[in-house]
Amino acid sequence: METDFNNILIFGTNIKTENDKQIISKLLNTNPEIEQWNIDLEDIDSVLRIESQTLNATQIIKIITEQDFKCSELTE
Amino acid sequence: MRTRDSNKEEIVKQKAIELLVEKGIEGFSMNRLAKESKISVATLYIYYSDKDDLVRKIGIEIGKNFFAEMAKDFSPSMSFKEGLRKQWENRIRYTQQNPLEVRCWELLTHSSYSESILEQSLLDFKITMGTFFKNAVEKKELVPVSKEVFWSVAYGPLYSLLHFERDGKNFGGGPFKLSQKTTDEAFELVLKALTP
Numbered sequence: 263m264e265t266d267f268n269n270i271l272i273f274g275t276n277i278k279t280e281n282d283k284q285i286i287s288k289l290l291n292t293n294p295e296i297e298q299w300n301i302d303l304e305d306i307d308s309v310l311r312i313e314s315q316t317l318n319a320t321q322i323i324k325i326i327t328e329q330d331f332k333c334s335e336l337t338e
Numbered sequence: 339m340r341t342r343d344s345n346k347e348e349i350v351k352q353k354a355i356e357l358l359v360e361k362g363i364e365g366f367s368m369n370r371l372a373k374e375s376k377i378s379v380a381t382l383y384i385y386y387s388d389k390d391d392l393v394r395k396i397g398i399e400i401g402k403n404f405f406a407e408m409a410k411d412f413s414p415s416m417s418f419k420e421g422l423r424k425q426w427e428n429r430i431r432y433t434q435q436n437p438l439e440v441r442c443w444e445l446l447t448h449s450s451y452s453e454s455i456l457e458q459s460l461l462d463f464k465i466t467m468g469t470f471f472k473n474a475v476e477k478k479e480l481v482p483v484s485k486e487v488f489w490s491v492a493y494g495p496l497y498s499l500l501h502f503e504r505d506g507k508n509f510g511g512g513p514f515k516l517s518q519k520t521t522d523e524a525f526e527l528v529l530k531a532l533t534p
Contacts, residue, residue: 302389305368336383
């Protein structure tokens with residue numbers, strides 16, 4: 263199925279290591295409102311990509327920053 | 339409301355191919371691609387989930403186009419000579435018209451992405467060529483050799499000539515252009531080697 267572009271949120275983070283990734287993985291994997299997510303650790307901005315029909319950027323930022331990571335929405 | 343901008347997507351694909359050829363897979367970065375395509379990093383990540391996803395999708399698309407071109411005017415029921423001639427023509431035409439795509443394809447099919455790209459793009463063509471190969475052996479127009487030996491002998495000389503043409507130089511450093519005469523000469527030798 264074609265991904266609905268309107269349900270994709272993109273963030274720049276300071277999540278750099280596999281260890282960091284593990285921490286957020288637990289939260290994002292178990293969140294029923296997140297259909298799919300991934301993070302590009304190779305990228306300078308460590309881009310976090312979230313597919314969700316219901317969550318908005320502010321809610322995602324809250325989840326990530328509560329773990330003491332930086333997270334800001336990247337806009338087009 | 340976001341919509342798919344196919345014009346923008348095409349630019350991204352073209353730039354991605356250029357960057358991959360120029361920098362290699364290791365040196366390729368999503369940030370650089372966004373900059374060169376004059377789009378934001380966010381837009382790029384809306385199209386592709388990460389670098390892996392992008393490289394794979396670019397590879398699959400080149401592969402699909404490539405194999406569609408190879409299948410053009412070709413039928414597995416052709417005589418071996420006729421069919422192989424058509425393969426040569428199709429390969430020459432595609433390589434001359436899409437030099438960057440071919441370089442990118444060579445790069446990706448010799449990388450760790452190879453398997454996942456070929457799995458998605460080679461399917462139909464593999465069956466077509468398998469039938470052609472089997473028919474040719476049955477009709478005693480082709481010596482029964484392994485697929486690797488067949489490929490190396492059937493296309494190795496052609497790709498060597500195409501590399502000469504890509505570099506534009508012959509061994510003496512003079513100009514090189516793949517002429518019909520050179521192509522025919524090489525083709526006849528290949529045919530001689532593969533015919534019982």
